[in-house]
Amino acid sequence: MEERFIKVPALFQKLKQAEEEHCLLYIKALGGYGKSTAVQHYLRNKQHLTISGVKGFFDTMPPPDTIRQPVVVVDDISSLREKESIEYLGTLLEQPDKWFLLIGRSPLPMWLQARLSDRKVLLAVEKDLMWNPQQTRKFLADLEVEVTPEEAEQIAIDTVGHAVTIKLLAQRMREGLPYGAEAAEKTRIDLYHYLDHAFFGQWDEELKQAMLRLAGFDSFTLPMAQMITGCGNANLLLEKAMTISEFLQSDGPGSYRMRSILREYLLWKQNSELTPEQYNNIYYNAGLYYELQGDIQQALACYDKSKSQGKIAELLIKNSMKHPGNGHYYETRAYYLNLPKEQVESSPILMAGLCMLHSLLMQTEESEQWYEALKAFEQKPGITGSQRKEAKSRLAYLDIALPHRGSVGLSNMLKHVAVLCSKRSVSLTEFSITSNMPSVMNGGKDFCEWSKIDKELARTLKKPVELVLGNFGAGLVNVALAESAFEKGSMDAYDILSLLNSGYTMADTKGTAEMCFAIIGITTRIHISRKQPQLASSLLRDFKEKVIKEGQNHLLPNSNALSVAIGLFTGNVEAASQWLTQEAPNENVEFYILERYRYLVKIKAYLALGRLEEAASLIERLSYYFEQYQRNYQQIENGLLRAIVQYRMHLGNWKESLTHALQKAEEYQFVPVVAEYGAALQPLLKEAGELDLPKEYGQRLEQAVREFALAYPNYLEATQTLTEPLTEMEEKLLPLLCSGVPMEEIAARCGITYNTVKYHNKNLYRKLGVKNRQQVQVAARQLGLYGGT
Amino acid sequence: MKWKKDVILDKQKSWRLHLDDKVLPIAEGDVYLVKAVEEGICNDEDLVRLIAREEGIDETAAAFGLAQFLLDYSDFIAEDTAHYMITN
Numbered sequence: 001m002e003e004r005f006i007k008v009p010a011l012f013q014k015l016k017q018a019e020e021e022h023c024l025l026y027i028k029a030l031g032g033y034g035k036s037t038a039v040q041h042y043l044r045n046k047q048h049l050t051i052s053g054v055k056g057f058f059d060t061m062p063p064p065d066t067i068r069q070p071v072v073v074v075d076d077i078s079s080l081r082e083k084e085s086i087e088y089l090g091t092l093l094e095q096p097d098k099w100f101l102l103i104g105r106s107p108l109p110m111w112l113q114a115r116l117s118d119r120k121v122l123l124a125v126e127k128d129l130m131w132n133p134q135q136t137r138k139f140l141a142d143l144e145v146e147v148t149p150e151e152a153e154q155i156a157i158d159t160v161g162h163a164v165t166i167k168l169l170a171q172r173m174r175e176g177l178p179y180g181a182e183a184a185e186k187t188r189i190d191l192y193h194y195l196d197h198a199f200f201g202q203w204d205e206e207l208k209q210a211m212l213r214l215a216g217f218d219s220f221t222l223p224m225a226q227m228i229t230g231c232g233n234a235n236l237l238l239e240k241a242m243t244i245s246e247f248l249q250s251d252g253p254g255s256y257r258m259r260s261i262l263r264e265y266l267l268w269k270q271n272s273e274l275t276p277e278q279y280n281n282i283y284y285n286a287g288l289y290y291e292l293q294g295d296i297q298q299a300l301a302c303y304d305k306s307k308s309q310g311k312i313a314e315l316l317i318k319n320s321m322k323h324p325g326n327g328h329y330y331e332t333r334a335y336y337l338n339l340p341k342e343q344v345e346s347s348p349i350l351m352a353g354l355c356m357l358h359s360l361l362m363q364t365e366e367s368e369q370w371y372e373a374l375k376a377f378e379q380k381p382g383i384t385g386s387q388r389k390e391a392k393s394r395l396a397y398l399d400i401a402l403p404h405r406g407s408v409g410l411s412n413m414l415k416h417v418a419v420l421c422s423k424r425s426v427s428l429t430e431f432s433i434t435s436n437m438p439s440v441m442n443g444g445k446d447f448c449e450w451s452k453i454d455k456e457l458a459r460t461l462k463k464p465v466e467l468v469l470g471n472f473g474a475g476l477v478n479v480a481l482a483e484s485a486f487e488k489g490s491m492d493a494y495d496i497l498s499l500l501n502s503g504y505t506m507a508d509t510k511g512t513a514e515m516c517f518a519i520i521g522i523t524t525r526i527h528i529s530r531k532q533p534q535l536a537s538s539l540l541r542d543f544k545e546k547v548i549k550e551g552q553n554h555l556l557p558n559s560n561a562l563s564v565a566i567g568l569f570t571g572n573v574e575a576a577s578q579w580l581t582q583e584a585p586n587e588n589v590e591f592y593i594l595e596r597y598r599y600l601v602k603i604k605a606y607l608a609l610g611r612l613e614e615a616a617s618l619i620e621r622l623s624y625y626f627e628q629y630q631r632n633y634q635q636i637e638n639g640l641l642r643a644i645v646q647y648r649m650h651l652g653n654w655k656e657s658l659t660h661a662l663q664k665a666e667e668y669q670f671v672p673v674v675a676e677y678g679a680a681l682q683p684l685l686k687e688a689g690e691l692d693l694p695k696e697y698g699q700r701l702e703q704a705v706r707e708f709a710l711a712y713p714n715y716l717e718a719t720q721t722l723t724e725p726l727t728e729m730e731e732k733l734l735p736l737l738c739s740g741v742p743m744e745e746i747a748a749r750c751g752i753t754y755n756t757v758k759y760h761n762k763n764l765y766r767k768l769g770v771k772n773r774q775q776v777q778v779a780a781r782q783l784g785l786y787g788g789t
Numbered sequence: 790m791k792w793k794k795d796v797i798l799d800k801q802k803s804w805r806l807h808l809d810d811k812v813l814p815i816a817e818g819d820v821y822l823v824k825a826v827e828e829g830i831c832n833d834e835d836l837v838r839l840i841a842r843e844e845g846i847d848e849t850a851a852a853f854g855l856a857q858f859l860l861d862y863s864d865f866i867a868e869d870t871a872h873y874m875i876t877n
Contacts, residue, residue, distance in 0.1 A: 411860055415846070415853035422847050453859050455869040456790060460833050460859070464852040481873065495873075 004142045005041050006135050006163070008034075010128040015042045019099060023120040026102045030245060030259075031198045032164030033129040035103045036075055043101075046071055053080035054202075061088045064095050071099050077112070078104035078244055079202070090115050105245035130161025139166060145173045155179060160261075165191050188264075195265050199245070210237045211248075211258075212273055213282045215266030216305075219257040227289040228282055280306040287311060296328070300335050313339060317349045321429075329357040330592060348374055348387060352394035356402065360593055362625060364404045371398060393426040401431050403593065406630030407445040411461075418468050430472050434514045436558050437597050438521020440476065441483045442633040448668050449632070451484035474511030475503035475519070483522050487670040489700070493526065500526075513552040517543065517559065524566060529672055531711045533569050540566065557583070561601040568608055569712045576605035587618060593625055596634065603641050607648075607680065610718035610783060615645050636665045636673050640681065647684050648718070650786065655688050666697050671704050678708025680716035718783070724767050726785075733760050738777040738786045790859060791831050793867045798827065806865045813862065822858055 011027070015038075018025035027035045040050075048071035051058050056079055072092065080086060093100060093115060102108075108116070131139065136159075137152035147155065159165040168190040169183060177183040200208060210229045214220055217228070225234040238256060241248040251257040258266075270279060287302035296319050303311040312335050319328055329336065336350075336357050344350045351374040358367035377383065378391035399405075399413040420426040434443035441447045450457055458481040466473040482499035485491035491499075500519050507515035520543045524536035540563055547555050564572075564579045584602050585595045599622055606615035619642045626634045639661025646654035665674050674681070682705060685691075691698065708715070726734065729750070736746045747757045765771065768779040780786035792798070797807040804815040804823060815823050825839055833855065841851035859866060 409857070411853045411857035415850045415857065418850035418853055419846050422850065449860060449863065452863040453866055453869070455871070455873050456833070456859050456866070457856055458873060459869075460837070460852050460856050464849045467849050468853075491873075499873075 004139070005037070006034075006131060006139050007041070008038065008129055008131065008135065011038050011124055012042065014122055014124045014128060015039070015101075018101070018122045021120070021122075022099055023122055024093075024100045024102065024116065025122045025124060026104065026108055027124040027129075028104055028107065028246070029124075029126040029129050030105055030162075030247065030261075032162055032194065033126060034163040035129065037163075038129065039073055039075075039101055039103060043071055043073070048073055050075060052076045053078075053085065056080065057082035057085040058088060061085065064092045067092075067095070067098070070097065071101065073101045073103065075103045077102050077109070078106045080109070086111060106243050107246070109243060129163070130156075131159075131163060131166060132156055132161065136161070136166055140170055140173070143170050143174055145170055147173075147179060151179050158184065164194055168194065189268075192265050192268050195262075196269075199247070199262070199265075200269065203244070206231070207237055207240060207244075208273075210234065211241065211262075212266055212270055215258065215263050215270065216282060217286065219251045219255055221254050221256070224286070224289045225256070228285045230285070280308070282306070284308055284311070291315060296332065300332060304335065309340065309343065313343050313347065313350060316353060317347060320349050320353050329353055330360055330594065333357055333361070344370075345373060345377070348377060348391035348394050351377065351391075352398055355398055359402050359404045362404070362591075362593065362628065364628070367402065367404060371395075371402075374398070389426065392420065393428060396420060396426045397429050397431060401444065403445070404629050407447055407449065408630070410445065414464075414468060418464065421468060428468065428470075430470055432512070432514050433469070433472055433476060434518045435594060436514055436517065436555055438518055438524075438558060438562050439483060439633075440480045440515075440518045440522075441487070442631070443518060446629075446631045446633055447480065448670075450480070451487065451668055451670075454481050454484035454488075454490075471511055472515070474509075475506035475515050476511075478503035478506070479515065479519055479522070486522060486526060487668070487672055489671050490669075493530065497523070497526065513547065513550065513555060517547075517555050521562060524562065525672065525676070528566065528569055528676070529708075533566060533712075536566050537563070537570075558597050561598045565601050565604060568604055569715055571714050573605075573608045576608055580605050580609075587621055591621060593629070596622065596625070596631075600634070600637060600641075604716060607641070607644065607716045608718065612645055612649050612718075613778075615641070616649070619645060632664065632668070633670075633673065636661050636670065639664065640674060640677055643684055644677065644680050644716070647687075654684065658684055658688060659691055662691060662693055662701070665701075666693055669697065671700055674701055675704035675708045678705055678711070678715050679713050681705055682709045726764070726767060727760075729760055730764050730767070733757065734764065734776075734780060735786055737761065737764070737773060738780055790826065790833065790836070790869075791867050792826075792865055796865045798823070806862060808865050811864060813865065816861070819858055819861070822855075 014025060014027075027039065029035055047069045049062075049067055049069040050073040051060065052075040054076040058080075061084075072095075074089060074092075077089075080089070089112070092098075102112075108121075133149065133153040133156040136156045137147060137149065140147055140152070140155075155166065155169065159169065165187060169179070169187040172183050172186050172190070173179060177186065203211070210225070210231055213229050214225060217224070220228070222235055222238065225238060226232065229237070231237060238248065242250070247259045247262040249257055249259070274282075283302045283306035287299045287306060287308065290296075290299035290302060296315065299315055300312060303315065316332060316335060316339075319332065336354055339350060339354075344354060351370050355367050355370035355374060358364070358370065374391055374395055378388060378395060383391075396413075396417045400410065400417065417426065417428055421428060432444060434440055437443040441451060458477050462477040465476055469476065478499045482491075482496045482503065485499075486496050500523055504516060504519045507513075507519065520540060524540055527533065527536035527539065540559065544556065544559050544563075547553070547559060560579065560583060564576050567575045580602065584605070585592070585598050587595075587599060599618055603615045603618050603622075606612070606618070619638055622634070622638050623642070625631070626638055639657055643654045643658035643661060646657055662674065665671075685702065685705060693701070729752075732750055733746060736749065741749070743754060743757055747754045750757070752760075761773075764776065768776060768783070770776050770779050777786065792806075793808060795808055799805040799807055804820055806813045806815065821843055822836065822840065825836065830836060830839065837848055837851045837855050840846070840854045841848045844851065844854065846854070
């Protein structure tokens with residue numbers, strides 16, 4: 001059966017308009033959209049002359065004044081290269097009595113744009129040629145291929161209304177293949193074979209090789225193209241590609257992007273056109289490019305594709321030396337974890353990296369195994385002096401910084417490191433004390449135990465810490481003392497702020513932005529405790545501006561979380577809700593211990609939004625980590641949050657959670673960490689009555705909680721409330737409904753009829769905003785109206 | 790540094806610290822420091838110099854050693870109530 005011509009109204013309208021107005025029409029689209037067919041069909045009953053530039057020149061060039069036909073079609077204008085043909089066309093276009101139709105695959109060439117600058121030119125583009133679902137269905141029906149309107153719509157979408165693709169699909173479906181994954185896949189290959197002669201076959205060798213090499217990249221710059229193709233004249237090649245067709249487009253200044261259909265085709269073509277060595281070379285060169293640009297992730301991905309294990313290891317080592325803090329181990333974890341064992345065992349830096357990474361992933365056993373391996377390496381005979389020194393330095397770093405080892409015995413480790421540094425046996429890599437937290441005492445490690453003798457330690461360690469820790473120690477001791485004093489209430493607020501300000505000066509001038517952030521975090525808490533949340537907000541706002549200006553963007557996630565935390569004091573629940581949706585990390589996708597601060601803010605946000613189940617779930621995830629990694633401060637916070645959640649869910653062991661958290665806080669004499677929960681905690685303290693705490697501490701705590709509750713009476717109050725209160729009978733029915741008691745039994749227990757139960761249920765559903773019994777339990781829990789198991 | 794008011798130093802078999810119902814043995818390597826405190830060396834700088842001399846290390850390392858000592862026996866050490874001088 002012959003294909004019937006499918007007329008696409010949009011194009012025909014433009015043809016008609018151009019004819020009526022006697023103006024030039026340029027039809028521009030990728031090959032296979034049926035441009036030439038459509039034009040020939042439109043002109044089938046009209047006298048016209050067609051000339052084609054497909055060979056790069058015109059086969060025939062009749063003198064313009066001898067052409068009798070009123071319509072002239074110039075096809076494949078994008079392919080025209082020869083000077084004589086170009087000049088001929090220029091002369092031809094000057095004929096005023098001819099109507100011209102130009103067909104091409106790219107924007108009008110510059111040489112032609114100049115000639116047409118004072119003429120009206122109508123443009124028809126791809127969307128004027130795309131077949132819609134109705135046209136697709138009609139075409140298929142003509143070939144005795146029946147599809148439903150829904151299938152036709154899907155086909156039109158999947159093929160982007162591309163005529164040739166639809167025709168190829170039709171052939172497959174005529175063979176008996178229904179539309180689906182198999183037909184789509186076979187059609188895709190058929191289309192690639194079409195592109196073999198429609199595109200690839202028409203390119204010169206240099207262009208072919210260049211495009212094949214660039215196909216693997218979403219977008220690329222000119223320098224990247226030069227590096228990957230090895231062509232010094234890549235700019236000319238790219239320009240040529242853009243004039244031949246619109247498959248290559250500019251993606252912004254100096255950036256290019258291939259259309260996905262062409263990219264996919266070329267990636268398929270790589271299998272037959274490139275050897276494995278050539279393939280690996282492409283990605284190796286791309287890796288080099290990204291490495292020079294400092295884009296470690298892309299560089300690693302490319303080296304991985306080129307199977308360059310050596311380069312991956314080399315880059316991981318380089319990156320580790322450049323970023324000694326532990327953030328980048330996690331980002332590059334896939335590569336670390338796939339390194340061959342022998343390769344790791346030959347490098348102290350890689351062993352240390354894996355040791356740290358496993359600790360960050362809460363795989364403490366594996367972490368200790370790599371620590372032992374590194375220790376054994378350091379003691380191995382036959383290694384070079386520099387390798388031994390590197391191993392010793394990395395061991396020293398791990399002794400101080402490994403998260404799972406807590407801070408017990410840490411000062412002894414620092415003593416040992418100080419001895420090694422003085423003998424020049426090690427050079428300690430810099431590392432972040434704060435781990436980007438808004439705290440020093442509760443930063444990279446937990447230093448609650450140190451706060452018991454904070455002043456003594458401050459006097460003893462001030463100079464040594466700065467000597468051993470370098471820039472990362474600037475301001476540290478003053479700030480640590482200030483934070484400890486704030487938590488214990490052992491110093492006057494003025495003295496605390498003085499310490500913080502002096503610490504900030506030191507950190508800002510010769511220290512690190514991380515320390516500045518810790519100081520800002522502590523200072524905002526002081527302002528909040530002094531009932532000045534606006535001052536806290538504006539201080540943080542100014543700091544964020546500084547952070548952005550200085551390019552310290554790694555501090556932004558926790559800064560934004562701190563903003564949310566401050567906002568919760570002033571009832572800004574909307575900001576918390578937005579942050580939860582748009583920015584907060586998702587612990588269900590991956591749980592990462594360096595996100596602990598944001599997880600805790602998430603829990604507070606959940607509480608304020610009445611999302612108790614989610615809060616409970618995250619609390620328990622964190623609980624395990626806080627205990628394993630001896631994070632005392634965060635155990636206190638998490639314990640208090642757990643108590644509040646349990647209380648609101650009406651679960652019976654909230655008192656135990658509360659007592660445990662308060663006893664831990666009392667161990668260190670910490671007050672603000674508890675008091676900040678003010679209004680959220682007050683009902684629990686009231687109901688708990690006498691708690692097993694020393695009298696003096698208990699009284700201080702109670703006073704502080706009361707002050708916070710007065711200053712921030714709505715803190716963490718669930719915004720989700722009943723729009724209408726429940727009646728007495730509804731309150732009686734609710735727990736029975738939630739517990740799954742059958743309706744007849746509910747009626748019997750409540751002394752009412754079955755129909756009356758139904759009536760009350762209906763009202764309950766309305767008040768809870770639910771549609772069925774299953775949803776009732778969830779809603780009731782969320783609102784704290786039901787807490788049964 | 791000095792011990793809390795009610796701390797008892799038991800030197801009978803092995804050295805131990807007692808305070809209320811808390812008991813903490815003194816590590817062998819710390820005995821010389823405890824003796825020094827008993828002999829009236831309470832100033833931190835003097836203790837640092839002692840550690841440096843005793844262990845053959847420099848004063849920076851010795852300071853960390855003293856810090857660890859303070860941490861290990863923190864429950865028995867009296868709170869420092871003197872005003873902390875803020876320096877840059």
